[in-house]
Amino acid sequence: MKFKWFQNKLTFVIIPEANGSVVRVKLSRAVLWGAVFALLLLVGTSCFIYVQQMQSAASSYLRTTELHGKAAKLEQDLKHKNEAIEQLKNEIFTLSKQAAEVGSKMEEITRLRQDLLKLSPGSGSADQAVSAASPETPPASKAGGVGGPEIPVTAEQVRALASSTGARYTELAAEMNRLSASFVESKKQLLAQQERQKHIPSLWPTLSKHVTSPYGYRRDPFTSKLSFHKGMDIAGKLNDPVYAAAGGIVHSVGYDKLHGHNVVLEHSSGIRTWYMHLNQAEVDTGERVVKGQRIGKLGTTGRSTGPHLHYEVLRNGKSTDPAPYLPSHSRKDVK
Structure with a gap:
């Protein structure tokens, strides 16, 4: 089917x-x-x-x-890596700029330190002390061997290191700015002090430091009566040089029977110095003189018993003892 x-x-x-x-x-x-x-x-x-x-x-x-x-x-x-690389480049560039600024500040501070050492007394010992206080750290190659496993660092660690280093550089720069400002101010003060010192009668006006009659009461060498001596008599040889005890301007040059040939110098702060019994004056009125400059010759003119310099210091027109102004060590010419 x-x-x-x-x-x-x-x-x-x-x-x-x-x-x-x-x-x-x-x-x-x-x-x-x-x-x-x-x-x-x-x-x-x-x-x-x-x-x-x-x-x-x-x-x-x-x-x-x-x-x-x-x-x-x-x-x-x-x-992200390119951004990180770019950021690291920027941070490295910033660090290099900060390093340059720190280096510049260090050079400036070094120059200021040298200036201060030159201005300060005993600069040699101070320089040695500073050098001893900051010994040079030997490089690693000279200090000894180094070693250990190599552990790679991540970009984040590098950024953190750069950031912390940058912050440290910033702190150092700020500290050096403060030090620099302090050094500048100290230098200004030293210069001002040095300038004031030039006009303070702190220099022996003669080669000799043999004082025959100090400031104060004494018996007059001619009358033997008690009298007040307004200055300091310094013995010396005839025609020995007489020096300006401080910088200033010659206020007057003159002669009279009492003071003989004499010179008056005008200094700062109302101080004047008076040099009497000169054999000869070697400056003119109005002349500017510097500390230690020769202004005359030691003599015995006027009311005098022999070759000497009557040296007088006046403050605001009143006589004062010259001894506190004079150093005990040998005379140094300061110009």
Whole structure:
């Protein structure tokens, strides 16, 4: 029965237009079912191929998306690293500028220190003390061997180091600014003190320091009566040089029977010095003199018993004892 079903034939009648002849096509059921099976096989194969292509495309899309994601992540990482490198470059540049500023400040402080040492008394010992207080640290190559495992540092650690170093440089720069300002002020004070010292009568006016009659009460050398001596008599040889005890201006140059040839110098702060019994004056009124400059020759003119210098110091017009102004050591010319 089954074989007969497959052996039956089907007739297809094709009717064209009105004037055309009718076409009859006879197909067996086996051929028809074979055609249907072939069509189904073709459709199934096409679907299978389509599904495979879709799966391949989806897999390719996923791989492409994953690669794009990785590429984007790598690009982002590269961007961050480039930013970190740029930041490190900026920090290194900033550190180099700060190092240059620190070096400049150190040079300035060194110059100021040298100036202060020159201005201060006993500069040699002070310089040795400073040198001894700050010994040179030997470099690592001379101090001994070095070693240990190599531990790489991260960019974050480098940034932290650069940041802390920069902060330290900033602190050092601020400290050096304070030191520099302090040194500048000290230098100004020393210069001012040195300038004042030039106009203070602290220099022996003669080569000799043999005082024959100090300031104060005494018996007059001519009358032997008690009298007040307003100055200091310093013995010396005739025509020994007489020096300005301080810098200033020649107030007067004159001669009289009491004081002989004499010179009065005007200094600062209302101080004057008076040099009497000179054999000869070597300056003129109004002339500016410096400390230690020769102003005359020691003599015995006027009311005098022998070659000596009557040296007098006046403050605001009143005589005062010259001894506290004079050093006990040998005379030094200070110009």
